[in-house]
Each structure stands twice: as C-alpha cells, then as structure tokens.
Amino acid sequence: MGRYRVRTLYDRDGRTVHERMQAAPEFAELRSRLRRFVFPMSAAFMLWYLAYVLLASYAPEFMAIPVLGNINVGIVVGLLQFVTTFAITGLYVRYADTRLDPVAEKIRMRMEGY
Template identity: 60%
Template sequence: MSATGKRRPTARTIYEQVQASPGFANLRSRLRRFIFPMSVVFLVWYLVYVLLASFAPAFMSTKVTGNLNVGLLIGLLQFVSTFLIATVYITFANAKIDPAAESIRIEIEGSDR
C-alpha cells in the first residue's frame, strides 16, 4: 500500500501493519466464520417461524399433546435456540477469540493494562 506512494509514502500506521499481519487475518476470519453463518441461521429460522405463523395457521394449531400445539412448541424452540446460540457463542469467543485478540492487543499497546 505504501508502494502507491500517494498518501504518506513513509508512514504506515501500526493498525495498518496489524491489519496486514497473518495473526490478525486469522482472528478476523475465525470470528467471521462463526458470526456470519450463525446470524443467517437464526434469522432464517426466525423468519420461517413468522411465515409459518402467518401463512400456515392450521398447521400451527395442530395439537401435539393436551392443549399444546405445534405453534407453541416451535415458539418455545425459538427460546431454546436463542439460549443455545448465546451459550455456544460465549464458549466459542472465550476459547477461540479472546486469547488471540488479547495477545494482539498487548502487542499493540504493551502490557500496560
């Protein structure tokens, strides 16, 4: 990038250097490989649920056990999936993101925290 020489040929910020480093690229892609697909999953699952409730009310009203119907159970499953994704994410981030992020942060700032 400094090769273009247009802006500040001799100055490349520490952030640009970190951004270009393999360690950071690794961290970024690990995070994105988790959060983007997961976001698609829960948004689609929620949208399917809303569409079912809107356009398949008869199916949703089918009794499963006692007075509990399909709609109520799918609704409760939305709660379960939300709790589950939150738990999985926090486990993932604590184990896979925080250590790498912390070491890059210390590289940038020094261990002054």
C-alpha cells in the first residue's frame, strides 16, 4: 500500500474542501481573470487565422504579390501566423505571472492550510 493517502475533508454541509474553494469569491475571480484573457485572445487569433484562410482562398492574386524576390504576401502572412502564436504565448505568460499566479497561490495556500 502507498505511503500517502488522500484525505477528503467534508464540512457541515457535506462539501469537500475543493467544492468549498470552487464556491469562494477568490476562485470566481481567478476564473474571471483567466476568461477575460483567454476568450478575447482566442477570438482575435481565430479571426486572424480565418482572414488568412479566406485571403488564400478568395484573393490568390493579392497573396501572390511579390514582396522581396520569391517571397510573396501569402508567405509573409503565413509566417506572421507563427509570430502571432509566439506573441500570444508570451503575453499569456506575462499575464499569468502578474494576474493569475498570485491569486492561484493564495488559493493553494488556503487549501493546504498555511
């Protein structure tokens, strides 16, 4: 048998510590902060990607405009998709470090009883 065992602590209402924490205002704030970043950023990226696909499908003459030698607008816009992905990742890391992680740490400490 393992050395560790999982304890489930119930309060008077029969809720576990996790259920109590999910109902706490701090947890609701954490969820809200996450959603305020993720949903708009996901929508913006999806629109940007959709624009790329639509341009490639319906404006091939525009995408074929040469920019530098054999490099055309389509290649530049396609490569910008990768740049955008890395930029969004960097923005999320910075946002999580400043706005999400401190609240999550407080919740974790509270749940662990520190």
